[in-house]
Amino acid sequence: MTPTPQQYLWMYENMVKSRAFEERIATAYFEGKSPVFNMANGPIPGEMHLSNGQEPCAVGVCAHLDAADFVTATHRPHHIAIAKGVDLDGMAAEIFGKKTGLSGGRGGHMHLFDAAVNFSCSGIIAQGMGPAVGAATAFKLRGEKRVAVAFIGEGAANQGAFHESLNLAAVWQAPVVFVIEDNAWGISVSKAQSTAVPHNDSRAAAYGMPGHRVTGNDPAAIFAVAGEAIARARAGGGPSLIEIETSRLAGHFIGDAEGYRPAGEKDALFARDPIPTLRGKLLAEKVMTETDDLAIVKRAESAVEQAIAKARAAPFPAAAEAYQHVFA
Amino acid sequence: MTATATALPNRAKRNLTIAKAMAEALAQEMRRDPSVLVMGEDIAALGGVFGNTRGLLEEFGPARIRDTPISETAFIGAAVGMAAVGMRPVVELMFVDFFGVCMDAIYNMAAKNCYFSGGQAGVPMVLMTSVGGGYGDAGQHSQCLYGTFAHLPGMKVVVPSNAYDAKGLMVSAIRDNNPVIFMFHKALQGMGWLGTVQGSINDVPEDAYTVPFGQATIARTGKDVTIVGLGATVHLALDAAQELIAAGIDAEVVDLRSLVPLDRATVNASVKKTGRLLVVDEDYMSYGVSGEIIASVVEAGTVLKAPPKRIAFPDIPIPFSPTLERPALPSAEKIVATVTAMARGGR
Ligand SMILES: Cc1ncc(C[n+]2csc(CCOP(=O)(O)OP(=O)(O)O)c2C)c(N)n1
Ligand SMILES: [Mg+2]
Numbered sequence: 001m002t003p004t005p006q007q008y009l010w011m012y013e014n015m016v017k018s019r020a021f022e023e024r025i026a027t028a029y030f031e032g033k034s035p036v037f038n039m040a041n042g043p044i045p046g047e048m049h050l051s052n053g054q055e056p057c058a059v060g061v062c063a064h065l066d067a068a069d070f071v072t073a074t075h076r077p078h079h080i081a082i083a084k085g086v087d088l089d090g091m092a093a094e095i096f097g098k099k100t101g102l103s104g105g106r107g108g109h110m111h112l113f114d115a116a117v118n119f120s121c122s123g124i125i126a127q128g129m130g131p132a133v134g135a136a137t138a139f140k141l142r143g144e145k146r147v148a149v150a151f152i153g154e155g156a157a158n159q160g161a162f163h164e165s166l167n168l169a170a171v172w173q174a175p176v177v178f179v180i181e182d183n184a185w186g187i188s189v190s191k192a193q194s195t196a197v198p199h200n201d202s203r204a205a206a207y208g209m210p211g212h213r214v215t216g217n218d219p220a221a222i223f224a225v226a227g228e229a230i231a232r233a234r235a236g237g238g239p240s241l242i243e244i245e246t247s248r249l250a251g252h253f254i255g256d257a258e259g260y261r262p263a264g265e266k267d268a269l270f271a272r273d274p275i276p277t278l279r280g281k282l283l284a285e286k287v288m289t290e291t292d293d294l295a296i297v298k299r300a301e302s303a304v305e306q307a308i309a310k311a312r313a314a315p316f317p318a319a320a321e322a323y324q325h326v327f328a
Numbered sequence: 329m330t331a332t333a334t335a336l337p338n339r340a341k342r343n344l345t346i347a348k349a350m351a352e353a354l355a356q357e358m359r360r361d362p363s364v365l366v367m368g369e370d371i372a373a374l375g376g377v378f379g380n381t382r383g384l385l386e387e388f389g390p391a392r393i394r395d396t397p398i399s400e401t402a403f404i405g406a407a408v409g410m411a412a413v414g415m416r417p418v419v420e421l422m423f424v425d426f427f428g429v430c431m432d433a434i435y436n437m438a439a440k441n442c443y444f445s446g447g448q449a450g451v452p453m454v455l456m457t458s459v460g461g462g463y464g465d466a467g468q469h470s471q472c473l474y475g476t477f478a479h480l481p482g483m484k485v486v487v488p489s490n491a492y493d494a495k496g497l498m499v500s501a502i503r504d505n506n507p508v509i510f511m512f513h514k515a516l517q518g519m520g521w522l523g524t525v526q527g528s529i530n531d532v533p534e535d536a537y538t539v540p541f542g543q544a545t546i547a548r549t550g551k552d553v554t555i556v557g558l559g560a561t562v563h564l565a566l567d568a569a570q571e572l573i574a575a576g577i578d579a580e581v582v583d584l585r586s587l588v589p590l591d592r593a594t595v596n597a598s599v600k601k602t603g604r605l606l607v608v609d610e611d612y613m614s615y616g617v618s619g620e621i622i623a624s625v626v627e628a629g630t631v632l633k634a635p636p637k638r639i640a641f642p643d644i645p646i647p648f649s650p651t652l653e654r655p656a657l658p659s660a661e662k663i664v665a666t667v668t669a670m671a672r673g674g675r
Contacts, residue, residue, distance in 0.1 A: 036520065038522070039464070039522055039523075040464055040650075044464075045650060046463060046464035047465055097650060105647065107647075108465075108648025108649070109648075110466060110468065111466055111468070124428065125429075158397035158399045159398050187370045187377070189369065189370060260374060317651055318651070319651060319652065319655035322642075322644055322647050322656050
């Protein structure tokens with residue numbers, strides 16, 4: 001399965017948009033946090049996990065999904081949310097804790113919910129997997145052609161919920177695809193240090209489902225493998241597991257000093273930054289011209305610019321709103 | 329032994345953060361007792377997300393300072409097994425909010441093995457875990473859950489408000505033959521990036537000492553009202569007490585330090601003296617520490633000059649936005665307002 005030119009351009013634009021979005025978020029995050037870095041301060045408090053470097057995973061998978069498909073993401077959700085079509089204005093406002101946010105400021109960056117596109121995420125490792133199995137099983141029960149995708153990090157593959165969910169999905173033959181974004185690190189602990197097997201795709205065999213590993217952080221390669229797995233799930237062929245080699249270009253969260261990274265690792269990762277790589281490829285293969293590129297970047301930047309500006313200008317929720325929506 | 333910092337002769341003051349005090353207690357107990365080891369996520373090379381294991385890997389090596397996979401059920405369960413065969417593991421659950429993925433190891437095994445084995449199988453382990461919000465991390469990373477753990481029989485539960493107590497309670501926890509839940513509040517930890525309540529940094533003797541469980545302290549003596557706090561709320565109460573002086577109200581502040589066992593006697597004696605009780609807890613209001621303290625005082629038959637009051641987190645998930653979270657948290661201003669209203673009744 002190879003992306004069509006339109007699909008390539010869609011992937012590229014969403015990668016650019018995600019990167020631009022996170023650059024603005026990072027800038028805003030640092031406001032009010034210097035000279036003393038205190039997480040409680042500034043327009044965006046709390047932890048902030050950036051996904052720059054991991055954009056190919058989001059676009060390569062979500063290119064095969066539409067709003068009706070169900071996606072669960074992690075504590076590092078922005079790239080996936082954007083590729084899944086989560087309302088950018090609502091997402092930005094949520095991250096700024098505003099009344100106009102997706103959840104009226106209740107959830108923040110680790111708890112983005114957009115029911116209109118069946119997207120949610122959670123800060124507890126691997127816990128999005130069970131819900132993905134459940135949504136997929138419901139689709140199957142009701143005879144709908146929808147699928148579910150659970151995104152997790154490679155560190156989550158050592159969590160009980162990972163193993164239970166794989167088994168359950170296989171037993172129920174649920175139309176679900178588990179996507180591992182392998183950025184080689186779970187905070188400061190390397191994959192090699194924490195994982196009994198070199199790669200997690202091999203674990204799929206233990207649960208009777210296909211397992212794939214995609215190397216190179218390459219959107220087209222991810223697109224191909226994810227496309228087959230998702231088509232298979234949609235056609236009633238059951239679950240699969242995909243582990244994608246990707247790169248975390250930033251710290252675990254903003255403020256992480258990353259003393260645990262081997263010297264030179266970051267430079268090597270930046271040298272393989274997937275966005276300039278894809279841009280080069282699309283230009284070389286004449287999928288787009290320099291003018292197209294400029295237009296794409298401009299469109300992405302202006303969508304982001306507007307979302308951030310609206311978020312900044314929006315009012316904060318009133319204290320009493322904290323008491324709403326505890327129950328339906 | 330309850331050495332107080334001032335009682336030790338010829339010693340220069342040494343102000344430490346709770347993070348450093350915890351790390352020092354761990355190191356000293358590890359030197360003393362080869363059966364002590366530490367396990368958890370990011371506790372080795374990183375020294376703990378909250379700094380409380382910093383320097384331990386360098387001294388004790390990776391066999392005794394073990395970075396674990398993100399597998400809380402397995403490694404906390406492993407601690408129960410290690411304890412069963414004579415080790416004294418200290419495990420870290422990075423945020424208490426993650427207890428959902430591993431609670432069985434904690435409350436069905438660690439907490440019950442001693443009892444179900446008729447005393448054959450003690451479980452000498454420590455589970456240290458960060459608690460508390462106020463920094464915009466939302467409700468999967470901001471809870472206290474004191475009441476949740478203290479409610480379940482078979483575990484001791486301690487909550488230090490300062491570095492001196494943190495060291496002494498940690499030493500006691502490691503030497504205790506039972507599972508001890510050691511809950512440290514992020515705002516008191518001394519990690520710059522979380523801000524630090526200055527009152528949590530205090531003088532810590534270098535030599536190992538214990539702070540016994542089940543002994544509350546009077547953090548400030550007063551005669552008009554008893555304010556009971558734990559962890560971070562002790563400091564809110566102390567700030568409020570300072571402000572209340574201007575209103576002519578002399579508040580006594582009780583620092584519980586330990587929830588299981590709970591020093592009801594100290595609380596009762598204080599309330600007997602002042603006739604007024606306010607409990608300040610950052611945990612959820614209902615079914616928790618605040619209700620338990622009030623019940624203790626009421627059950628003791630203490631005559632009150634005003635109905636007992638509590639300030640706690642409302643029964644809602646902890647929201648992200650500062651304009652939602654901050655007003656919901658306990659604060660010195662809320663304490664001042666509540667105490668002032670209480671003092672108007674029957675003085
Ligand atoms: C059950 C649970 N344990 C621990 C954590 C703390 N934690 C947050 S992110 C993280 C590392 C996750 O690594 P990985 O799954 O590889 O995702 P990445 O951060 O690399 O995207 C940890 C340990 C958590 N959120 N939930
Ligand atoms: Mg990872």
